[in-house]
Each structure stands twice: as structure tokens, then as C-alpha cells.
Amino acid sequence: MLKDITLGQYFPGNSLAHKLDPRTKILLTVLYIVTLFCARSFVSYGIVVLLLATGVKVSGVAPKALVRGLKPILFIICFTAALNLLYTPGEVLASFWIFKITKEGIFTAFFMVLRITMLIMGTFLLTYTTSPIALTDGLETLLGPLKKVKVPVHELAMIMSIALRFIPTLIEETDKIMSAQKARGADFESGSLMQRAKALVPILVPLFISAFRRADELAIAMECRCYHGGAGRTKLHVLRYQTRDYLVLAAYGIVLAAVLTLAHFGL
Amino acid sequence: MKPIIRVENLTHTYGVNTPFCRSAVDHVNMEIMEGEFLGIIGHTGSGKSTLIQHLNGLLKPTSGRILLGEEDIWADPKKIRSVRFRVGLVFQYPEYQLFEETVYKDVAFGPKNMGLDEKEIDRRVRSALAFSGLGEELLDKSPFDLSGGQKRRVAIAGVIAMEPEVLILDEPSAGLDPAGRRSMLENIRNYHKEKGTTVVMVSHSMDEVAENVDRIAVLANAGVVMSGTPHQVFSRAQELLDVGLNVPQVTQVAMELKRQGLAIDPAVYTVADLRAALCKLRGGKA
Structure with missing residues (x-):
């Protein structure tokens, strides 16, 4: 019945991904999305896939649970794939009726699907490893400076x-x-x-x-x-960055730099 | 008397295939006789609510059967709605399910779902309100303008109006003041007497059960541990205490008197009984 619906989707655990400061995780997720949108080639996509795989491995979240999260947006994924496949101009490989399938279309569709899937999975990783309370706490601190402009x-x-x-x-x-x-x-x-x-x-x-x-x-x-x-x-649990937060953020910075450089050279 | 509801080997497990897997009722067998007033007692978490939700098919057994009359209620899952009209269930704090604009419409919700005609619905609404102790002047009021006690009576009337063969009430007096409690129980007693239909009352107040019902079933640890007339059940007072339940205050007094050396039967459960027993002890008449 209704009781079986899982909301908030938080899986308690004790992994590095669970122990990271929620602010670090929110920042990482934002940076991850930026990386994803900068990636343009097989190489840079490969790096992002590797990144996500590392994240999943570290968090100990069952990959099955992540895939299950894709179900509700399956329609959007298929729709995007079809649109890109059929309406991208370029070198025609096959055509029927009013539709043309182009080489570029196949690539764009593939990358689009990959991008949406990875986007969803990455953000799910955040909600799977961070309790809703920690998440709001992190958001509140991160958005703290906005108080100055009366938000x-x-x-x-x-x-x-x-x-x-x-x-x-x-x-x-x-x-x-x-x-x-x-x-x-x-x-x-x-x-x-x-x-x-x-x-x-x-x-x-x-x-x-x-x-x-x-x-x-x-x-x-x-x-x-x-x-x-x-x-x-004042707060009962004050958020404090640990060494691991700095290390993870620094490591991520390097990856982001690498992807950006690759993108610059058109890879 | 023949049984109207038979529970055979009923097990209900919540959260199958999760770490929280737990049987709320475990291999329960019991019979509810036609026309009796049965009390079901048990402490919080003993499986009372789970058990009664099986009796009208709101929950489906994990294993086991519920027989209404002679038929398995789940024989044809499409007909489960008709079971709910025959076995009326009043939940705990039923006042929170009122939703209509007027008391009349709210009480008529059940009969309307049964597909009865206007005249019959009208008759049932008026008779149900009378049974639950409400005056006709409330019919056109909004149920949300009534007091807490009146709201509860409207909600109970909403189930009585379906004229079920079995009426099940889950803690009908919870959260009422003493006067409200007394009059609520009196209404239920009168309903049982006048209608002659089967009534099942779930409670954890021993005194309430002792004074009203014909037969008691005691639930503990997901199963029925005792059943019988109040006299039979309360004569095993020590076992009741062992499963974490209380005995009626009158029984407690009698038990203490016996412990102090009086030759008294401790299985008394109403004030009148205790009085009679004490008078007999003094050699006088009751």
C-alpha cells in the first residue's frame, strides 16, 4: 500500500560518501552537472562515467537502486532520443517517409541519453547518501550569504x-x-x-x-x-569541513580542469 | 449459537522482503458467534487492529482464511466490497474521516455506496443517528461544527447506517471524558440488545470490557492467548498480568483481599459481583 512508497530515498550507511559534509556533496553535485554539460567527446564522457562509477562504488549504494530511479523519466529519455535521432541534420545514413537518420543524429541521441541518465543518477547519489535533514542544513549554510540581500x-x-x-x-x-x-x-x-x-x-x-x-x-x-x-x-550539529572534504573537493577540481581542457581542444 | 465469522490460521506479515519484516498476527484461530457481544483486549502492538482489519477484508491475509458465514471472503476478490457492507468497521478516532457538508449526507455515504434507494437511505440515516444517541436537529448541521464527542457519534452512525451483520468498533471510547464514555458504551449496549446483531469491541480498558461483553478474547504477542466469558478470563488474572495486561480494578481488590486471607473468589469483575461476594462472606444477603 501507500506505506511501501519510499520518499526522500535516503539509505543510511557509513561509507565515505555518507560521511562527507552535506555542503561538499551539494557542491560536488553542482560541479558534476557542470562537468557533464562540458563533456563533448567519448574521452570526456568516459571520464564522467568513471567518476560516477567511483561515486557509486564508494557510497555502497546498490546500482540497481540507481537504475530503478530512472523508471519515472524513462518516457522523457526515449522521447529525447527519438527527437535527436530523427531531426539532427547531417550525413544521411538511412531515410524512410519524412524521417532521415543521420550519423550526427545517432551520436547526439546517444550522448543526450547518456547525459540525462548520468544527471539523474548523479543527483540520486546525493539524495541516497544524505539524509533530508542534513541536506536542508547544508543548503541553508551554503545559501547563507544570500541573507545579506534579504532572502x-x-x-x-x-x-x-x-x-x-x-x-x-x-x-x-x-x-x-x-x-x-x-x-x-x-x-x-x-x-x-x-x-x-x-x-x-x-x-x-x-x-x-x-x-x-x-x-x-x-x-x-x-x-x-x-x-x-x-x-x-544556534545549531545542535554545527557543520564543519574535515580534511576528507578538502581532499575530495581538490581531487574533483583536478578532474574538472582535465575535462575543461579536453573540451577546449575539442575532445 | 453458530459462528458468523471464523478466522482460520490467520497470519499477516508486514514488510515482506525488507529488514523490517514482522508478523503482526501469527497463526490466529478464533470464532465470532452470531449475535454475541465480543470484547477483544490486548496491549498496544498486540495485533488487535491488524486482526480486525482482516475481518472486513481491508487487509489481505498473508496466509490463512477468514470465513464469513460459510464463505471465504477472498474467494472472489471482486466481491470484497459486499463483505464490507456486511461487516461494519469503525476505526479508532473515526471523527477524523468526516467529510460531507451535512451530518445527514455523511451518515448517508455508506448506504449510498450500497446503492439503496432514497427512502431506504433516509430511514437508515434516522435510525442510525438515534442508535448513536444524536437528535434529528443535527441532521442539517455541518459535522465540523459539532463537538468532538458528537463527531464521533456521527462517524459511528455512518457505519451503523449500513446495517451490518457484524459491527466492529476499535476503541470507541478512547479520548472521551468519563460521562462521554459511559453514555457511548450504553448506546453500544442498547444497539446490541435492540438489533440483536453481532458486536465486536476492541479495547484496552479492562473495566470497560468486563462490564459490557458476553465473551472476551485476549490478544498478546500476535496471537489469541485466552478466550472465554469474563468470569473464565478474569479467573486467570495472574496470566493476564504476565502478558502485560491489567485486570479490572474490582478484580484487583478481590485478589488483594484473598491474598490477605479472606475466602473470596477473586474472579469477580463488576462492582455488583464484589458486593454480593462480600455480603455472602458476612453471612448476609446480597
Whole structure:
């Protein structure tokens, strides 16, 4: 049932990838995406693939879990591949009806698919090895300088962590309400699209009411403990860069430089 | 009396193929007799809620069968909805599932799903509200304007209105004040008496169960450890205490009196019984 859905997709572990500072991991992911978009040839793509493989190996995340993450975007991947395959101008290899398959098309399609797949897998690696709380914490610190231009960074991070915190609670609640309405003969599985949409009302109304009630209670509880936003607030777990963070970032810098140089020479 | 529901070798395992794999009910066998008032007691996590959700087909057994009448309820999975009309289940804190604009519409939700005609729905809504102790003046009110206790009664009426052969209530009095508790239980007792249908009440309050039901099933460690009349069950008070349950306060008093040397049967479970036993001890009449 609903309980089986994994959200946040965090797999607890004790690998180097888990132990790295969340800020390092967020930075790495951003740099990784940059590298991916700079790569233009088999050589530089090879380096990025190698990079991802190293990341997966170090994190101890099952490659199967990463591949499973691709399922929801399978359609987009196929669609992009088809578009690139059929609409890239160049040396024609085969043609039928209004479509032409070109040599360049095959290459672009291949690289596009590779790029999207690697992009998704790389970002999944981040969420698989970083707990949602660590992730928001890291984001908040990284975006800290934006406070100077009046961006409410702390508040945004707080909203994010509260939202993440309540996902499992609301899933459980939905499960309960669904069971209760089913016990009164509600039918969610058959009927026309319109009937099914209508069948959701008995779930959504109680769910929203309970979500508002919880929000209200949480607000009061926070108020009672004198919460007043970010200014002057200290943290229980202060993020500190370790030697390993510097080492990993430095190593990554070298790889990025290599890929950029290769790209410069058109490789 | 013949059984209306038979549970045969029921096992339900949560999280199969994960590290969190755990059987909430494990090879349970039990019978619910036609027309009886059965109490199911057990502490938190003893599998009560999992068990009752099998009785109307909300959960599918990992192994084992549930027989309603003589039929396996999962014989034809397409007909599972009709099982839910025959076995009405009221969840814990049912007031959180109200959703309609008026009390009337909310109570009519179940009967409407059964495909009954307007006249029959109207009759059932009014009769269900009466059974759960609500006045007709509430019919056109929004259920969200009612008090907590009234909301719960509306939710219970919503299940009673389906006129199920078996009514199952999961902790119907949880979170109510003492007066609310008493009147809620009285309504359920009256419903059972007047309708003559089977009622199953899940609770972890021993006193509540002791005073109301015909028969008790005790759940512990994912299985039924005892079942019988209140007298039979509470005469094994020590075993109840051993599985982490309490015995009614009256029974506790009697047990203590016996321990201090009075020749009293400790298996009393209502105030009237204790009074009678004490009077007999003094040689007088009850």
C-alpha cells in the first residue's frame, strides 16, 4: 500500500560518501552537472562515467537502486532520443517517409541519453547518501550569504525540513482515512475518470482538515518554545569541513580542469 | 449459537522482503458467534487492529482464511466490497474521516455506496443517528461544527447506517471524558440488545470490557492467548498480568483481599459481583 512508497530515498550507511559534509556533496553535485554539460567527446564522457562509477562504488549504494530511479523519466529519455535521432541534420545514413537518420543524429541521441541518465543518477547519489535533514542544513549554510540581500534563507530551510518531516505522517494519515472510507464502501479502483476523481473527495477533505490542524498545533508548539526565526539561532550539529572534504573537493577540481581542457581542444 | 465469522490460521506479515519484516498476527484461530457481544483486549502492538482489519477484508491475509458465514471472503476478490457492507468497521478516532457538508449526507455515504434507494437511505440515516444517541436537529448541521464527542457519534452512525451483520468498533471510547464514555458504551449496549446483531469491541480498558461483553478474547504477542466469558478470563488474572495486561480494578481488590486471607473468589469483575461476594462472606444477603 501507500506505506511501501519510499520518499526522500535516503539509505543510511557509513561509507565515505555518507560521511562527507552535506555542503561538499551539494557542491560536488553542482560541479558534476557542470562537468557533464562540458563533456563533448567519448574521452570526456568516459571520464564522467568513471567518476560516477567511483561515486557509486564508494557510497555502497546498490546500482540497481540507481537504475530503478530512472523508471519515472524513462518516457522523457526515449522521447529525447527519438527527437535527436530523427531531426539532427547531417550525413544521411538511412531515410524512410519524412524521417532521415543521420550519423550526427545517432551520436547526439546517444550522448543526450547518456547525459540525462548520468544527471539523474548523479543527483540520486546525493539524495541516497544524505539524509533530508542534513541536506536542508547544508543548503541553508551554503545559501547563507544570500541573507545579506534579504532572502529568507533560514525560513525557507525550515519550511523544507517541516515539509519533509510531515511526509511520512501524512502518508500514514492518508492510509488510515482511505481504509476508513473503504470500510464504508468507498470505491477508488473502478469507474470512469470523473467518478474516480469524485471518489477522492472523501479522502482529500479529511486529509486537508487534518493537515491544517497539525500545522496549527505545530505553530503553537513552536511559539511556546519561543521560536522566532533564524536571527541569533544556534545549531545542535554545527557543520564543519574535515580534511576528507578538502581532499575530495581538490581531487574533483583536478578532474574538472582535465575535462575543461579536453573540451577546449575539442575532445 | 453458530459462528458468523471464523478466522482460520490467520497470519499477516508486514514488510515482506525488507529488514523490517514482522508478523503482526501469527497463526490466529478464533470464532465470532452470531449475535454475541465480543470484547477483544490486548496491549498496544498486540495485533488487535491488524486482526480486525482482516475481518472486513481491508487487509489481505498473508496466509490463512477468514470465513464469513460459510464463505471465504477472498474467494472472489471482486466481491470484497459486499463483505464490507456486511461487516461494519469503525476505526479508532473515526471523527477524523468526516467529510460531507451535512451530518445527514455523511451518515448517508455508506448506504449510498450500497446503492439503496432514497427512502431506504433516509430511514437508515434516522435510525442510525438515534442508535448513536444524536437528535434529528443535527441532521442539517455541518459535522465540523459539532463537538468532538458528537463527531464521533456521527462517524459511528455512518457505519451503523449500513446495517451490518457484524459491527466492529476499535476503541470507541478512547479520548472521551468519563460521562462521554459511559453514555457511548450504553448506546453500544442498547444497539446490541435492540438489533440483536453481532458486536465486536476492541479495547484496552479492562473495566470497560468486563462490564459490557458476553465473551472476551485476549490478544498478546500476535496471537489469541485466552478466550472465554469474563468470569473464565478474569479467573486467570495472574496470566493476564504476565502478558502485560491489567485486570479490572474490582478484580484487583478481590485478589488483594484473598491474598490477605479472606475466602473470596477473586474472579469477580463488576462492582455488583464484589458486593454480593462480600455480603455472602458476612453471612448476609446480597
